[in-house]
Amino acid sequence: MLDRKYIVENVEAVKQNCANRNITVDVDRLVELEVQRRGKLQLVQDLNTQSNAESKKIGQAKDSEERESLKVSARALREQKDSAQAEHDLIDREIKEIQLQVPNMAHAECPVGVDDKSNLELARGKHTCREFDFSPLDHLEIGEKHDWIDFEGGSRTTGNGFYFLKGDLVMLDLAIQQFAMVELSKRGFTPTITPDLAQDSVLEGIGFMPRGPETQIYSIENMNLSLIGTSEITLGGLYSGKTIAETDLPIRLCGISHCYRTEAGAAGRASRGLYRVHQFTKIEMFVFASPEQSDSMHEELRQIECDLFDAIGVPYRVVDTATGDLGGPAYRKYDLEAWMPGRGESGEWGEVTSTSNCTDYQSRRLNIRYKVKDKKGTHFVHTLNGTAFALSRALISILENHQNADGSVNVPECLQAWVGKSVIGQVPAI
Template identity: 45%
Template sequence: MGLKLCLSSTLKFSPISILRPISQSTKNPLRRSLLLVRALSADAAAGTTTIAPDTTPDDFRVAKAPQWKAAIDFKWIRENKEAVAANVKNRNSNANIDLVVELYDKLMNVQKEVEGLRAERNVVANRMKGKLEPSERQKLVEEGKNLKERLVTLEEDLLNLTDELQQEAQCVPNMTHPDVPVGGEDCSSIRKMVGKASEFSFSVKDHVQLGKDLNIFDFDAAAEVSGSKFYYLKNEAVMLEMGLINWAVSEVMKRGFTPLITPEIVRSSVVEKCGFQPRGTNTQVYSIEGSDQCLIGTAEIPVGGIHMDSIIPESSLPLKYVAFSHCFRTEAGAAGAATRGLYRVHQFSKVEMFILCRPEESNSFHEELIEIEEELFSSLGLHFKTIDMATQDLGAPAYRKFDVEAWMPGLGRYGEV
């Protein structure tokens, strides 16, 4: 019928600095927080299958006026400028490391000036507490006034530099796992190949034609009701989606994951803390006009925020979640034959695996998540390959990412699922 369970996997260091580690600090200098290992996900409908070129790196660029400030180790960036610059180049990022370092140096110099003037002002204030001749007191008053005026100017400069530095530094992508292939999509390497493509003695139909013949999709009515790239599921397609959701959640729960159904509207600041751009020309996020809220594009956003402002005891880790939600994406720039039908739609259902763990355990848990995905796909009898995505196909928060691409007979090619 063309409907498939969809999974992919990403290892990321979360920029949510308010999740504070008890005794371990993450090895990632740009994001000092508990490590979030996120395996995305079981997309329950074929509408979630992505086969068009990945636009994720653009999606993760930080907005010009961030509502939230990530806890970034600027000193580490300065001391490791060459490595960070090489990573920016490998990720094909627009981040300006030279400007970040320049702003940081300026900030440190202004900070020293401010601290020096504050110390001078304190000396003057202490001297004025004693017995003084009127002329000497007047001299100190004038000196204090001049110091205050200079401080006001420098403190304003300090505030502006801090904001500018934060804005530029939040554009810097995460450092990359050393085993990730460097380059574009063509440089990605195959981790695993499962099964082989089915052969048919008849002409294979694509999912759009199958859906029409079986009366399980309605794109025309959805276009009238909601606009392009929306759809109605009907008849067996409804039961198939609901069955896949229930099956995926149940299978993952057997492996010790706590099930969640998440909110589908979140604050823009939470979206930003998870590394997404809530507003801007290329954003994939739907913002709610007149509010500070957005529709989620993935369940990892509300799951990532579930422990905000909390201190998690190390003894309680890892925390494993499997979350179901509907997801909403603008799919800016998506067009062409590769996005026909249920591909690159604006709304879809998804099941997400999500783990909070200690940094030193991240690689092993990422491996566990990938193995779960591969087991689920294998049990469905799909022919697929797991790909270690190259640096230019990683979103800014990602440390490493594995995609699963299944063979799609109707298209005669592999497509991300």
């Protein structure tokens, strides 16, 4: 969420930003209410001063007669204060409601456009798209051929969109996790296994809406808990309400969790197989940084994502996300889109990672600050997140890019030690 003072002082910029992001918010109403609220707050504080003074006199009163008469006036003042406070709170709630809808400001270089058509390709990965001398299968065909992916079983036990992973694909899945954790540890990230559930207030702080008709979140009945859609939620929540010493920044965490998404209304050829599922495992990078660090930290996260996908031999392109496609919290967002030969008619790019600089948008909601030693006051930290691997989509990209004509799949060299094989799905020679 943006600072109210900032919104009031930058009305036109905020409105333009909302338009660029294709989000409708009544900014003028917020400003009008905020001006009202300031006045009301002043009144509340004045009345409080008076009634505090009156109450203090009671303690020093000489006799019970004086005491009783002071009680009457003190009570009256307190009642006036309470009613002014109630009016203030009412206005405050309405402001809060609008304020939560206002998206973060966007980076000056962020491509402007109302949807993903304006996304800008920035770079390509180390590996070029492969020319197949056979007709490549999609990951689901490969997976079902070897009994690695079982959607039918998932559907029977849990529901549509759930699946079992089996056999060597599980080994590959775990290998990717190991590889990511080791690589990220080397780069200063603290490996973190997080809860798969979080309090609704934390979801909201990160920028999710846990309940309501539009929600993508599974929530627990009769509790204020929801299944997380990403460990960004728990990693951000980990420091909620904390004040961090500036010298401890940046704090780099890499979380591993299951991610749960209802994916309401999403279906079709483009979300076939593992591409869009209700549950997957994800290794997520999360960074708390100072405002001075956040831009370069964002580049660092993007570079790590590139390095990881270069390492597993998957071709990809890097996309600078347009304003209309940023979501609420992001100031700037880069996506990696991997080449998926089995997707669509003859291969398509599919989003595999995403890294966002959320500046102080999340930290203001979650109240995460940092303090400079020997300086008065605190400031909100900047938060950044980035996908290392979303396992479901990483598996798609490996299966489809590294498949062989006989249906087997080459294991990227960096993963072979953990898989224990250089090729999986090979039919043993008879």
